[in-house]
Amino acid sequence: DADVTQTPRNRITKTGKRIMLECSQTKGHDRMYWYRQDPGLGLRLIYYSFDVKDINKGEISDGYSVSRQAQAKFSLSLESAIPNQTALYFCATSDWRGTEAFFGQGTRLTVV
Amino acid sequence: DAKTTQPPSMDCAEGRAANLPCNHSTISGNEYVYWYRQIHSQGPQYIIHGLKNNETNEMASLIITEDRKSSTLILPHATLRDTAVYYCIVRPREGGGSNYKLTFGKGTLLTVNP
Numbered sequence: 001d002a003d004v005t006q007t008p009r010n011r012i013t014k015t016g017k018r019i020m021l022e023c024s025q026t027k028g029h030d031r032m033y034w035y036r037q038d039p040g041l042g043l044r045l046i047y048y049s050f051d052v053k054d055i056n057k058g059e060i061s062d063g064y065s066v067s068r069q070a071q072a073k074f075s076l077s078l079e080s081a082i083p084n085q086t087a088l089y090f091c092a093t094s095d096w097r098g099t100e101a102f103f104g105q106g107t108r109l110t111v112v
Numbered sequence: 113d114a115k116t117t118q119p120p121s122m123d124c125a126e127g128r129a130a131n132l133p134c135n136h137s138t139i140s141g142n143e144y145v146y147w148y149r150q151i152h153s154q155g156p157q158y159i160i161h162g163l164k165n166n167e168t169n170e171m172a173s174l175i176i177t178e179d180r181k182s183s184t185l186i187l188p189h190a191t192l193r194d195t196a197v198y199y200c201i202v203r204p205r206e207g208g209g210s211n212y213k214l215t216f217g218k219g220t221l222l223t224v225n226p
Contacts, residue, residue: 004155033213042199042216043156058213090155092214101148101214103155 003027006091006104013081013111021076021107023091032074033092033101034058034066043090049074081111115139116200121221124194130187132220134200137181142204145176146214147185149196156199156216159185190224197221 004025013019025032030051035043045058047066055068063085067075078085088108094101117135124130136145146161160167160174162183167174173186187194199219 035216040218042218043214044216045213048213088153092155099161100158101156103157105155106153108153 002105003102004091004093004104006089006107008107009105010108011110013109015082015111017081019078019081019109021078021089021091021109023074023076023104024072025074025091025093025102026072027093027095027102028071029093029095029102030071031094031096031098032068033094034064034074034076035090035092036060037088037090037106046076046089078109078111081109083111085109086111115202115215116217118198118200118217118220120218121223124187124190124222124224126192126224126226127189130190130194130222130224132185132187132198132200132222133182134185135182136200136202139180139202143202144204145174145180145183146201146203147172147174148199148201148214148216149194150199150219151193151196159198187222190222192224192226195222195224 007022033048034046037043044060049055049068052068065077088106090106091104092101144161144163147159148156150156162174176183197219199216
């Protein structure tokens with residue numbers, strides 16, 4: 001089983017719909033992250049969480065919200081999806097030192 | 113603000129060494145150099161990191177210049193499966209807040225040819 005699992009892997013949704021992307025990890029790490037990747041670009045940080053009670057905005061948090069339900073689970077929500085949120089979304093986790101981050105396989109989201 | 117500069121693309125013959133350069137002229141004393149790679153839209157994968165000494169692991173070697181303003185990632189015997197986008201990242205090894213994030217640029221697309 002993968003260390004970091006994202007569901008769904010692919011999703012097509014309509015403009016205005018609410019959608020949740022889920023992430024779970026088996027590494028036992030406290031720190032979890034959500035990134036977004038647009039074609040031809042690097043990853044941009046949406047939100048990060050250092051533990052269950054510590055959630056922080058990243059560089060592009062507008063239009064997104066997150067929930068850290070447990071140490072192992074970190075969900076990303078789009079309250080009202082819009083087409084420019086079409087992207088590849090990655091969840092990641094690291095220990096407190098952050099030496100190595102482990103990424104999920106990504107969720108490809110299309111908003112039509 | 114870009115903290116690293118990498119060539120957009122490079123080619124390498126299978127079985128030969130791939131040398132990927134990275135400039136980080138504004139690196140500060142507490143910042144490490146990290147390398148990740150991303151194979152065809154998969155999640156990025158950690159390769160190696162270093163502060164000032166050369167480092168080697170089972171995947172690659174990292175050579176950092178004495179002034180720490182640039183580095184080179186070396187894949188000693190590139191295979192077709194090494195075709196990927198390689199990201200050079202600088203950041204503190206430990207810390208809180210926004211310093212803790214990995215900031216990905218556009219990286220270098222390495223294509224390993226048969």
